[in-house]
Structure formats: C-alpha cells, structure tokens
Amino acid sequence: AQSVSQHNHHVILSEAASLELGCNYSYGGTVNLFWYVQYPGQHLQLLLKYFSGDPLVKGIKGFEAEFIKSKFSFNLRKPSVQWSDTAEYFCAVNARYGGSQGNLIFGKGTKLSVKP
Amino acid sequence: EAQVTQNPRYLITVTGKKLTVTCSQNMNHEYMSWYRQDPGLGLRQIYYSMNVEVTDKGDVPEGYKVSRKEKRNFPLILESPSPNQTSLYFCASSSTQRGSYEQYFGPGTRLTVT
Numbered sequence: 001a002q003s004v005s006q007h008n009h010h011v012i013l014s015e016a017a018s019l020e021l022g023c024n025y026s027y028g029g030t031v032n033l034f035w036y037v038q039y040p041g042q043h044l045q046l047l048l049k050y051f052s053g054d055p056l057v058k059g060i061k062g063f064e065a066e067f068i069k070s071k072f073s074f075n076l077r078k079p080s081v082q083w084s085d086t087a088e089y090f091c092a093v094n095a096r097y098g099g100s101q102g103n104l105i106f107g108k109g110t111k112l113s114v115k116p
Numbered sequence: 117e118a119q120v121t122q123n124p125r126y127l128i129t130v131t132g133k134k135l136t137v138t139c140s141q142n143m144n145h146e147y148m149s150w151y152r153q154d155p156g157l158g159l160r161q162i163y164y165s166m167n168v169e170v171t172d173k174g175d176v177p178e179g180y181k182v183s184r185k186e187k188r189n190f191p192l193i194l195e196s197p198s199p200n201q202t203s204l205y206f207c208a209s210s211s212t213q214r215g216s217y218e219q220y221f222g223p224g225t226r227l228t229v230t
Contacts (some may be wrong), residue, residue, distance in 0.1 A: 046219075090159065103174075104219055106158055108158035
C-alpha cells in the first residue's frame with residue numbers, strides 16, 4: 001500500500017529563515033505529488049503540484065518543491081519565511097494509471113510556526 | 117464559482133443520534149472523498165467514491181456510511197455517533213481525467229459528539 005511520510009511534526013523558525021520540509025512516499029510507479037497548506041481555522045488549499053516535466057515546481061507565495069524520483073521525495077522549500085507562513089503543511093501523493101488517478105494519500109502534516 | 121460546500125459547518129450532537137453531513141460540488145468531478153482531521157494524526161480518509169454508485173472504504177470507515185446517488189453529492193452519515201467521532205471533517209473532490217488531478221476541499225465541518 002502507498003504511504004506518505006513527513007519527517008517533521010513541528011518546525012519553529014524565525015522570520016527570514018529558510019525552510020525545507022521533507023516528504024517521502026512509497027510507490028514505485030508514476031505519481032502525482034501535492035503540497036497543501038492549512039492556515040489556522042481554514043480548509044486545505046493547494047500550494048503546488050507536480051504531474052510531470054521539470055522536477056522543480058514553483059507554487060504560490062514563493063514556495064517550491066523538488067521531485068527526486070530516485071529518493072521518492074518531494075521536499076518543500078522556501079528561501080525566506082514570513083510570519084504569515086505559520087500553518088500546517090501536508091504532502092499528498094496519488095498513483096497514476098494511464099490517464100486516470102488512484103486515491104490521494106496524505107502525510108500526517110508538519111506544523112510550521114514562524115516567530116516574528 | 118467552482119467550489120465544494122459542506123453543511124453544517126458546526127454541529128454539536130449527542131451519542132446515538134443519527135446525523136448526516138452533506139457535501140456538494142459544482143465542478144462535475146467524478147471523484148469525491150471524506151476525511152477526518154485530528155490533532156497529531158493528520159488527515160485520514162474515511163470513504164471515497166470514484167464515480168456515481170461507486171464507493172469504497174478508506175483508512176477509517178468504521179461508524180460511517182456514505183452514498184453517491186448523484187455525481188454532485190456525497191453525504192456522510194453517522195448512524196449512531198460516538199464521542200470518538202468528534203473531529204473536523206473535510207469533503208474533497210477532483211476530476212479523474214488526464215491533467216486534472218488536483219483535489220478541491222470543502223470548508224470543513226466541526227463535529228462534537230457528547
């Protein structure tokens with residue numbers, strides 16, 4: 001069965017620090033990869049996604065993620081975080097079978113707290 | 117506006133009193149899913165549906181039922197709620213066609229069972 005691991009449960013950074021959140025998945029075939037963000041009291045919003053092509057994906061609000069197929073990883077990065085980035089971040093993966101997709105599996109999430 | 121709606125947004129109920137949380141999407145998506153979110157456990161999938169009349173269990177289906185009679189609606193039914201079903205519930209939908217894999221989430225339903 002597919003699974004998604006997010007290595008950090010809670011990350012605390014100061015403003016302007018660089019961020020990298022780890023995400024690894026277990027599935028040997030073709031996958032779609034996502035990072036979602038959940039701001040306090042809100043629902044999940046898509047931050048960025050990877051389906052194919054350039055493994056370095058740029059999302060909203062200055063976030064980017066790199067797909068490294070050999071490592072089954074899709075780590076999220078931001079060079080300089082802001083207080084407004086305080087949120088919970090979820091990595092998600094689903095398998096692709098031809099033109100259709102399988103079920104979306106989420107990691108347990110990483111809480112990011114940014115100190116002003 | 118493309119969206120997933122859930123009702124109610126907040127619900128406090130008592131043990132054993134049947135309830136239904138509705139979910140509706142206006143994007144003609146084939147795939148719909150229910151998750152529950154609990155602190156430290158992330159999002160866990162309850163049930164999902166790949167299309168009308170096609171539903172399947174997720175990771176934590178016990179105590180829940182779903183139905184998918186129409187493409188746009190995917191209600192979550194708790195026949196006899198218990199306090200361990202107190203949680204934040206999200207409905208989501210997506211297309212299953214090539215190039216359209218992003219899931220759209222509803223605003224959430226916060227359920228408290230006393």
